[in-house]
Amino acid sequence: MYKLILLTILTLVVACNQTPEESFITEGAWVREGPPNAGALAGYVTIINHTDQDRTLVSAKSEQFNVVEIHRTIVENGVAKMRRQKDLPIPAGGSLVLEPGSFHLMLMTPKSAFKANDEVTVTVSLKLDDDIEEVDIVMPVKKPNS
Ligand SMILES: [Cu+2]
Incomplete structure (x- = not known):
């Protein structure tokens, strides 16, 4: 009986030590290395929503850049443009x-x-109704195809 109680206590302790699952997980973040005088760099990441509610990426910011915008590359008449x-x-x-x-x-x-090999930290704002959740993403700078 004593052993059973001890086992129960140990199980509870282990269960309580588990960290709660994150609402948002980011994977594969990176920033494409540009020329030394580049006026802008492109950052890539996958944001996984582990909540049961739709969210919207509404903005992004970084203390290392004056402005961060959300862009999409599209090809029009064979020419790549960003919107x-x-x-x-x-x-x-x-x-x-x-x-x-x-x-x-x-x-x-x-x-x-x-x-x-430098690192960029970007904070993205994820919106749900009137609520905004900010998530920090550390993005290593890499050469393309490395
Ligand atoms: Cu762009």
């Missing part, structure tokens, strides 16, 4: 993929030069 996006949906239980040739974070007017 600013007001917001992007992140469905409940789903994800939003920002990747080359599609949606991306446009990191504009860097306050210092960035090269491969």
Whole structure:
């Protein structure tokens, strides 16, 4: 009987030590390295929504850049162009993929030069009704295809 009680207590302790699951998880974040004098860099990440409510990516900011915009690359008549996006949906239980040739974070007017292996921290704002949740994303600077 004593052993059973001890086992029960141990099980409870282990269960309580587990960290609660994060509402939002980011995967594969990176910033494409640009030339040393680049006026803007593109950032990519997958944002996974573990909540049971649809969210919307409404804005992004970084202390390392003057402005961060949400962009989409589109091809018109064989020419790639970028269009600013007001917001992007992140469905409940789903994800939003920002990747080359599609949606991306446009990191504009860097306050210092960035090269491969540097790190950029971007804070994204995720909206639900009147509630805004901010999520920090650490994005390593990488050469394309590395
Ligand atoms: Cu862009």
